[in-house]
Amino acid sequence: MPRRLVILGSTGSIGKQALDVVARSEGKLEVIGLSAARDWEQLLEQAERFGVSQIALADPDAAARAAGAWPRGAVMGGPDGIVELVTSSGADIVLNAIVGSAGLLATVATLGEGIDLALANKESLVVGGELVNALAQATAARLLPVDSEHTALHQLITGQPAGTIDRLLLTASGGPFRGRTRAQLEAVTVAQALAHPTWSMGGKITIDSATLMNKGLELIEAHHLFGTPYEQIDVVVHPQSIVHALVQSCDGATLAHMGYPDMRVAISYALHHPGRGELPIPALDLAALGALTFEAPDTETFSCLRLAREAGLAGGTAPCTLNAANEVAVHAFLKGELSFLAISEVVARTLERLPPGAAESFEALAAADSEARALARRVASELS
Incomplete structure (x- = not known):
């Protein structure tokens, strides 16, 4: 069975690279939910491409526009809509690539449900590190870093x-x-x-x-x-x-x-852990680096x-x-x-x-x- 994945912040840099990792996963990863801040047109394109039926937009106006243009799935709006996407999705793992402290709410929702969290939103731990760790321990959810350094x-x-x-x-x-x-x-x-x-x-x-x-x-x-x-x-x-x-x-x-x-290395490590996925990244050539x-x-x-x-x-x-x-x-x-x-x-x-x-x-x-x-x-x- 593929690992069911929700990507929060899918229209940003990390989100786009995560979708590339999914496309190369040979069926090991399945995207079942996507979210963005306000870029509803790109979000709908991603949802169509990956066969996703649930999306959320943090901006309520953008969510309303998306709902009017996309009758084939559920569109949730506002910060509560992001939380609803996480809690109702049935995901095995959530990639939180929301920018800034706005990502803390999604982190709490994910860990509170006992869902494994691939964390690209460093502000979640900067702002609420002790509380976030306690929540992860209480629900036994895995917390996997996506920053290249922490990976x-x-x-x-x-x-x-x-x-x-x-x-x-x-x-x-x-x-x-x-x-x-x-x-x-x-x-x-x-x-x-x-x-x-x-x-x-x-x-x-x-x-x-x-x-x-x-x-x-x-x-x-x-x-x-x-x-x-x-x-x-x-x-x-x-x-x-x-x-x-x-x-x-x-x-x-x-x-x-x-x-x-290449951030795909860190993203792939978190999404496939404890396994690994193949990526088209060359092996390190130390002699060429000099x-x-x-x-x-x-x-x-x-x-x-x-x-x-x-x-x-x-x-x-x-x-x-x-x-x-x-x-x-x-x-x-x-x-x-x-x-x-x-x-x-x-x-x-x-x-x-x-x-x-x-x-x-x-x-x-x-x-x-x-x-x-x-x-x-x-x-x-x-x-x-």
Whole structure:
């Protein structure tokens, strides 16, 4: 029997690549549900192509348009519609590729139903890591990472005896502005920030990569995924993006996960786990690569990485505040309302003015998220 799959965020970069993985799975994966934010026309095309009878759109107006144009299946609308798609689908696994903290609700719905979760929405763990982990443990649902770095760590750590891993190392490409000073970043344009040197990603994630916030969020995610203290997680800049992560063990050995940068590898690993699916990706040719380089990240120029580590160490609602402020700031930058350097300033000032509270429930996190967004908008307005 094929593994029944729901893809949330199927019209985005991860979603499209997941559908390519499905098409190459030789019947091992069957898509039974798809969702998008508002691109209903592309969603209907995907549903037709993969024979899907249930779809959902987070935007109610887009859902209404889709329902009027597609009489052959069920169309659900709004955030509750995404949840309904998950809970009514009968899925074996859900791929959550929703962008931003909006994906947390779908993560909770998936794990609450005891459905395995392939998680590309890192904000779910950044915002609600302890609560999300507790929910997964309570329902015995598997939580499988889709980030290339965390997929690599998952493979490197699996099978290692408890207590033998000393340190986790996440690699970062450095983004399009690696090596530049703050002065050189003052006039950065949106187009320049979106020009990532090695990965093809959505707009928000690409900007996060340029500021190194993406790596900061991944650091917090790694802490929750693998139960590793922040003091034992490091980031190293590796421009070639060939080494995706490393682990250092108690006997002095360092293990690395390597491969050409292609997100389908991480997606396929999660969807087929514990098996593997074939992909048209060439084997690594080290002689052709010639050399791989590494350097320490510049956390003074790219302070978002430092802010993320500090928020993770502070705990409570601090990571939620960090993420909310960053989403507000990145949105303002993409609209041309904020400078590139002001992104980190919005995050820093929001964290300074909003002390962390206890992350005791998902309702408390929702309240913290709302308060942080309101404050971040005021800070962004001050800096614009």
